[in-house]
Amino acid sequence: MRTLAFFLVVLSLALAQDWRLTKSLSEGLGERGAWRYTLSPQGKEARELWQALLPQYRNHLQAGYRVDLGAYSLYFRGGALWLSRACPTPHPACLTPGALPIPKERQDRFLLELAGLLEKALAEARGTGGRLTLTGLFRADLSQGQAPPFRAHPSGWKP
Template sequence: MGRILLAVVALLLPAHAQEWRLTRSQSLTQEGTRAWRYTLSPADRAGRELWQKLVLQYQDHLRAGYRVDLGSWRLYFLGGRLRLEPHCPQVNPACFTFGALPVEKGVQDRFLLGLSQLLDQALAQARNTGGNLTLSGLFRVELKPGQAPPYLARPSGWAP
């Protein structure tokens, strides 16, 4: 039964990523090119509204000293510094911090699975090229080419 569920989730993952958008940009100046910037944000209005509600709860969790699980990644404060580290090698709905929202669990499941998939992709690209990755409203992390986790992060769009 577990293998069937994993196979179904694996087949559905590409569709979930469509709820999220990954933007990649690089500045070109007279001195040459600058570091790559990767920005992960919801792709449509419904996703932005859901993310705004979730991210407020995530910020409160972090301020209170709790961790926020984002699928294969975990975000938390340690020694006053925000850290992003690997979390769940086999991503499933139990790997997420769910918001207390008036939204069906299946909707949050799909939304967060899509986030996890695109966050993995964005971190892989940023590790290859180096640069900054921002998850809209939650954190920003700067990676050097080939850098291994855990990563030091900074709050993005909020103060601890």
């Protein structure tokens, strides 16, 4: 099962069409700044799908539920937003699907691609330190070598 899940993640990354991971280094006054990693949907269909999922995810979080994003879950605890490891590898059972009028396979593919890039972005951010933002949902500032759970903050909305 673990091999199949790994294969699905690798395949979704190979076919990466819905999500983009951008990495930038801020600089100021001759000093090296912090790394910024941003996950965002690319293409009209992907943006529309993400815009349809965002309100559902925000409502889940505000109601006290977690949002599963593959190997990681996002949830409120003690008034703070947290991102922590929930599954050993991203696979469809570790995704929070939305109530959308699209085939489940399409939504799974979309979310598995996000999960794979989130894994990659977190690994890089943990290696360098910096800010990771998932457009419209959260941002987290990671220290170099930091282990989960990660403190996060709403991005693009207020709880």
